[in-house]
Amino acid sequence: GAVVSQHPSRVICKSGTSVKIECRSLDFQATTMFWYRQFPKQSLMLMATSNEGSKATYEQGVEKDKFLINHASLTLSTLTVTSAHPEDSSFYICSARDLGGLLEQYFGPGTRLTVT
């Protein structure tokens, strides 16, 4: 089946620094990728839709300047958490939809971000 990878799987950073998370579709092309955030024992909250070659579409309440998204190719989207604060600590998950496939979204394994 389709595979989506995320890197890093776990990152600890100091408050005020920026962190970049990569999301890659390994064996398929994805014009659209999605970024989610998940707090412990809660559901996934969609943050933004990443579109290859154009600007990302952010959900209401998500700060565009805080969470920078770049979808540079059909297999790579990046999420940069800028000037991270402890409240940004969370589990970040990306997903991708196969351009030539059916309707399923394939999810990455997630990135655990801890801001100290």
Add this chain to the structure above:
Amino acid sequence: SQQGEEDPQALSIQEGENATMNCSYKTSINNLQWYRQNSGRGLVHLILIRSNEREKHSGRLRVTLDTSKKSSSLLITASRAADTASYFCATDEWGGNNRLAFGKGNQVVVIP
């Protein structure tokens, strides 16, 4: 938006028993999908049911969809300890550009 809502949210069963979870939603949908998530991991796609389908099977999984009631159920038959996980339903809303709205999730614990 988080429109899917599962009931019950926590389920503890003995190995071999069946587990049933429900999900309700509020808007028109293209399809509804069920996912499994093991603790601290990403999501695994289980099954997708389109809005014009009423029932679908995949191995030990059975999903039903009632669009008139805007609800879906996931049945896991003959549960195994490895089925212990959180299960989420997600709706692909009509006109939503493939964005998925996730429900709150069901925590299922299968006791060996």
